[in-house]
Amino acid sequence: MTRSLRVDAVLIQAVIAGALSFAHLHDLAAAAGQDGWKAWAYPISVDLLLVAAWRRLRNDGPSRLAWCWFVVALVASLGANVATAGFLDLDNPPALLRLGIAGWPALAFLGGTLLAHAQNTDSNPAPVPPAPAPDSAEETVVEPEAVPAVEDAPALPAATPAPEPPTVQVPAALVDHARKVAADHEARTGTRIDTDTLRARLGVPAPMADAIAAQLA
Numbered sequence: 001m002t003r004s005l006r007v008d009a010v011l012i013q014a015v016i017a018g019a020l021s022f023a024h025l026h027d028l029a030a031a032a033g034q035d036g037w038k039a040w041a042y043p044i045s046v047d048l049l050l051v052a053a054w055r056r057l058r059n060d061g062p063s064r065l066a067w068c069w070f071v072v073a074l075v076a077s078l079g080a081n082v083a084t085a086g087f088l089d090l091d092n093p094p095a096l097l098r099l100g101i102a103g104w105p106a107l108a109f110l111g112g113t114l115l116a117h118a119q120n121t122d123s124n125p126a127p128v129p130p131a132p133a134p135d136s137a138e139e140t141v142v143e144p145e146a147v148p149a150v151e152d153a154p155a156l157p158a159a160t161p162a163p164e165p166p167t168v169q170v171p172a173a174l175v176d177h178a179r180k181v182a183a184d185h186e187a188r189t190g191t192r193i194d195t196d197t198l199r200a201r202l203g204v205p206a207p208m209a210d211a212i213a214a215q216l217a
């Protein structure tokens with residue numbers, strides 16, 4: 001019920017506003033020297049151009065062309081409403097008003113023709129549908145290529161054994177000194193001297209201590 005009343009009120013308001021604008025356009029055209037049926041044709045031309053531009057905006061989306069002619073028709077309608085409210089002397093209309101009224105038919109014809117036949121270049125282009133997938137029955141089966149046989153690789157040479165560490169040459173004087181140290185250690189402790197103790201007493205590296213211990217055995 002509320003929705004029906006709201007829609008009816010909107011329609012009544014639209015009819016009233018349209019009738020007043022129509023009358024103002026008629027009076028302005030008549031004041032500019034367009035008498036008879038010509039004075040009635042001007043408001044029809046302005047309103048039709050306004051409706052055509054709005055329909056183009058609603059159906060095809062926003063575009064510079066539709067907005068341009070919508071603004072032109074709206075300015076013509078609003079200008080007539082303002083001019084007939086006492087801002088202009090309609091008994092002695094200015095020459096610029098006469099010029100505008102006289103040139104309106106050609107301007108409205110141009111706008112209507114462009115709105116009816118021009119393509120909307122501002123809207124997004126329609127997406128291109130993707131190419132259909134090939135039929136599974138027509139797909140080419142690619143067989144794997146035969147892998148060539150790998151030739152026997154040449155036998156690798158046998159691993160060379162690691163070279164034996166060089167024999168440590170121990171001076172004879174050092175060996176004699178080591179014998180004295182070993183004899184002293186055995187006399188004090190009652191046990192044979194071990195390699196680590198011998199190395200510590202003589203202050204020699206481990207390989208040389210091993211070589212001296214081998215000679216003392």
